[in-house]
Amino acid sequence: MEEVLLRATGLVAGYDLPVAGPLDFDLRRGEILGLAGPNGAGKSTLLKALWGGVTVFGGQVEKATGLAISHQAQGFADLRGVPLTGRELLALTGASPAGLPPWLLDRLDWRLDRLSGGQLQFLRLWACLTAQADIVLLDEPSNNLDRAGVDYLADWLARSHADQGFIIVSHDLALIDRVCTRVIQVGAM
Amino acid sequence: MNLDLLVDPLFRVPFLTGLLLAGLLPLIGMYLRLRGEWLAALAFAQMASAGALLAMVLGWPMLAGGAIAALLASLAKGLAAAAGANAYALMMLLAWGAGVLLVANHPLAEQAGHALFDGQLYFTGEGHLLAVALICAGVLPVLARLNRSLLLARFFPEFHQARGLDAGPGLMLFDLLAGVVIALATVSIGVMAAFALVFVPPLVAYRFGRSWRAGLGLAAAIGTAGYTAAFAISLAFDQPFGPVCAVFLVVIFLVPGVKSDRL
Structure with a gap:
């Protein structure tokens, strides 16, 4: 059996008040887990709860020790007007340009405000x-693409990413169906 | 116009002091602009000037008074982070009011007040130069180390936190450094010259820099070149340095802007 990276048990999370959960799941290496559900179900909140970014009101999250987590958030800071290139942006997270699509590779040294939104x-x-990262959390990754x-x-x-686990939150059911090895429905509280 | 003054040994110390600051202040400004906190520079400068004046009245070193006031301002900024620009505006009003009242009511503060507000850096002495050189030597490596963390906290806050990294200590350290540098600059070259060097070169660098690294270099280059030209002009035409520096830097920003708009 693949190694369990993370286990959520009865997870209830929110900000001032609980907005999401309870939810039970585990994530193993090599797995791509999809969290699907209607808008407002608290899918993004649950993602943040996995690393302590929001208040956990109930249940618990257990993680293997020494895990590195990468979180792609849905909203991004406005980069307009900042003289930052694509290569510099990737260097911030330690990401590699290798494997980028060709339509971005030749624009890596452009300022980000010269790129299209997509x-x-x-x-x-x-x-x-x-x-x-051992665990990659993707929040609506297909937005604006x-x-x-x-x-x-x-x-x-x-492609095979046997040493990592992915959790994808998306309203794009076609993407979820296409890439996820398992899907969990998240309902509104 | 007396160009001989430019090579007069009497002005070497003030020139070198300002030159070091003119290279460092724009770098501080790059990160303040990154965080949308450039107004904090003016608040720090005003607080430093009020602190320096108060120190003079109390018989303390002005440099120490300015630095303490700016440090308190940077701490207050950290504590009142949610207030944002409101906190800076309140600090500016408080410091400006206190500074002008000190100048108006205390004969000792009058001359120093004019030097701070007009930017008469020719009164800068070797103590200032030594302090600025030490601060530059200390601040530059720390800024280089904070660079990635400040950018990550700005553009990938969730990624940063999910890695278990707390942006708070880095931001607090940056605020303290900014406070100290701006305080030194305020006491050495005046309130508005210090603010102009924090504000204008990054404005140009954000517009024309081809990358973040190039932007940092461009900001420092504009700061030092603009400062040198302003120093020479104010000396040659016997004008107060602060206003000349501020006007010259604004012109540096406007001229290429007009040209690119025409293109």
């Missing part, structure tokens, strides 16, 4: 996706 989103996603970007992401995820 290119910028893919680069931000790539920075978290390929950072050194064009079809080519979604296809590239799905193909990349579909």
